[in-house]
Amino acid sequence: MSARGCSSLALFALLLLASCQSAPRGNELVLSSAAELLAAPQRTREYAARGTRTIVLRVEDRDDGASLAVAARAIRDANLRLGFWLEVARSPSLANAQPALLASLQGHEEWRTRIADAPEPGAEEVVKLWPWVPILTREGYDAQLERIAARLRTLPPADELWLHGLQGAPSACGCGHPLCRWAADYHLRDARHPTRIPSGTPHGPDAAARFVEAVRALAPDAELIPVWVAECAEDDALCHGVPCYEGRCWPALAEQWAPIVAGSERLAVFVPSRSVGLPLDAARVQRELASLATIERANAPRIAIDPKRLIAVVEEPLELSGAHMVAECELEQSWEPRVWQR
Numbered sequence: 001m002s003a004r005g006c007s008s009l010a011l012f013a014l015l016l017l018a019s020c021q022s023a024p025r026g027n028e029l030v031l032s033s034a035a036e037l038l039a040a041p042q043r044t045r046e047y048a049a050r051g052t053r054t055i056v057l058r059v060e061d062r063d064d065g066a067s068l069a070v071a072a073r074a075i076r077d078a079n080l081r082l083g084f085w086l087e088v089a090r091s092p093s094l095a096n097a098q099p100a101l102l103a104s105l106q107g108h109e110e111w112r113t114r115i116a117d118a119p120e121p122g123a124e125e126v127v128k129l130w131p132w133v134p135i136l137t138r139e140g141y142d143a144q145l146e147r148i149a150a151r152l153r154t155l156p157p158a159d160e161l162w163l164h165g166l167q168g169a170p171s172a173c174g175c176g177h178p179l180c181r182w183a184a185d186y187h188l189r190d191a192r193h194p195t196r197i198p199s200g201t202p203h204g205p206d207a208a209a210r211f212v213e214a215v216r217a218l219a220p221d222a223e224l225i226p227v228w229v230a231e232c233a234e235d236d237a238l239c240h241g242v243p244c245y246e247g248r249c250w251p252a253l254a255e256q257w258a259p260i261v262a263g264s265e266r267l268a269v270f271v272p273s274r275s276v277g278l279p280l281d282a283a284r285v286q287r288e289l290a291s292l293a294t295i296e297r298a299n300a301p302r303i304a305i306d307p308k309r310l311i312a313v314v315e316e317p318l319e320l321s322g323a324h325m326v327a328e329c330e331l332e333q334s335w336e337p338r339v340w341q342r
């Protein structure tokens with residue numbers, strides 16, 4: 001090789017090294033809002049150059065259709081796969097239109113320790129979790145399916161639809177744990193809770209699986225990926241003394257999760273951190289995935305699946321060995337107690 005050839009080769013190697021250093025390899029899956037993606041027009045191509053293969057766009061009530069369509073076009077133009085993250089349970093628009101469907105807090109009272117000036121309901125009143133409308137009641141299910149169907153009609157066709165919010169609202173049993181999601185109308189029959197003011201008709205433990213199938217029928221060309229929020233852990237102390245972990249929580253979760261596992265090949269597990277004020281590291285993610293991949297509880301369906309079917313969804317970049325999606329945008333998980341009259 002000539003001296004000139006050698007020096008061009010050296011220059012090429014240097015340039016390659018420089019480009020590797022300036023653009024570290026990104027994750028294959030990225031979750032973004034349309035607003036953040038469109039704020040910097042070159043961002044989509046930067047993701048593609050760094051190895052991203054799919055960009056999933058968040059679709060919450062606050063994300064407007066016109067921006068989503070422009071962002072979707074940019075993703076397609078960069079030859080990337082397009083996904084939408086459809087937020088189901090948490091919907092301010094539906095909550096305001098049909099507040100009767102909001103999940104209720106009629107169970108344990110420990111959630112009050114987390115909230116200053118928590119309202120006290122009267123005899124004919126109930127505390128509800130604005131703006132969470134779970135699909136665990138028949139009425140909530142029907143209203144949410146109608147809302148999601150209407151939203152899908154405004155969106156361009158996607159390769160993947162990630163369905164999030166298939167469980168109950170945060171603090172479902174009243175324990176105050178932001179990841180307690182297994183109930184929608186948990187109630188205790190005791191002196192303090194003599195009556196029940198339901199949000200709707202219980203819709204069965206397979207409501208989430210049926211919802212996934214119903215959305216799949218609306219978009220048969222897209223892959224449907226159910227997103228499950230990691231539940232409480234035995235040692236996280238966020239149940240505030242309520243024995244949910246050893247009580248009804250995990251058996252009920254397994255009853256809802258088993259039909260989801262049977263109906264979809266790829267499943268996502270959202271491990272919230274920033275949005276709920278919990279610390280995150282790789283060990284916690286692995287623990288949450290393992291606890292949903294294998295469930296062995298009395299009075300609950302036994303679950304044993306290949307952990308490779310699970311995709312972790314995290315809110316901050318982490319070194320993880322398995323498939324995972326990093327959320328570059330906020331995933332709102334907040335709620336507030338509101339008194340509702342019967």
Ligand SMILES: [Zn+2]
Binds near residue numbers: 173175176177
């Ligand atoms: Zn709980």
